[in-house]
Amino acid sequence: MEKITAQNASKQDFIPLLRGLVRAYQAFANFDARGHRDIGLTPSQADVIFTLGNTEGLTFKEIGEHTLITKGTLTGVVDRLEQKGLVKRVSGHDDRRCTPVRLTARGVKLFKAAFPKQIAYLKTRFDRLNDNDRQQAIGLLKKIENLF
Amino acid sequence: MEKITAQNASKQDFIPLLRGLVRAYQAFANFDARGHRDIGLTPSQADVIFTLGNTEGLTFKEIGEHTLITKGTLTGVVDRLEQKGLVKRVSGHDDRRCTPVRLTARGVKLFKAAFPKQIAYLKTRFDRLNDNDRQQAIGLLKKIENLF
């Protein structure tokens, strides 16, 4: 139970875990982003398109909960997707504060082409991890998420 | 070996792992950022200050390798830290392309106060994970990093 100082702080037992989490995430995120770039979408834009796929439209709140994009950011992301003609804001929700967002015909077309392609692209790498490791990792990552 | 379609793509075995990784990282990053905000630093700025602590100065390349901040971004981060008087660019490196960055006296003072505090803050949460889980997670995260 030694006091933490500027000298010994880096030697805490949990630091390798912290660094492992950051590096694993970054490695994945960079790889994922390379796939999106071929489609002409940013990671956030792809995240929204893929979330809206196979739905009849979702509100900003729902999209945000699924993608972890905060609402202030989401306004801009949806703006750009709307400019590209891939989604549209819809009116007529029971709660008039809510604005559902739907894929346009072009958005659906892009979704159907790009989503399976991106999943297949990711699968080539994730498949290198065996079932046992994968299951263990899922459990441990859930525990880590719940620490915070 | 079924073909991946827009319908079944979300049901691939690796998706829960992908989502677990993203959510664990985000939960950690948000918690970490709350700690930095009390110091008046952004996560990237804190990352640089903490990397420079206990060194005689590091080049942009070295800082980038440690923090995973790309060089284009790092220029701006160091600019702002220099404006705050926390770091300074130093000349005199053997390789005249290199620009070492050092903490100023104020930077050292901030580092010595803030670094142990942030580590202690993170430790309160990471300590809730037992040794066995931590060791397993470190190994699995390394495997995940190496997938990409």
Place this chain on the structure above:
DNA sequence: TGACATTAGTTCTAACTAGTACAATAATAG
């Protein structure tokens, strides 16, 4: 040595990011 490639850091751009403040709407309590 001279041509060529590589590396370090800067500059610029488009986009994302969290946070705050705000307006419109809805829910709740008295």
Place this chain on the structure above:
DNA sequence: CTATTATTGTACTAGTTAGAACTAATGTCA
């Protein structure tokens, strides 16, 4: 019913982000 409170999405800000083009300095090789 009405005052207060909470929720939804937008506007705005400062800062981060990756990528590409660029300059200066270094390394390589013939």
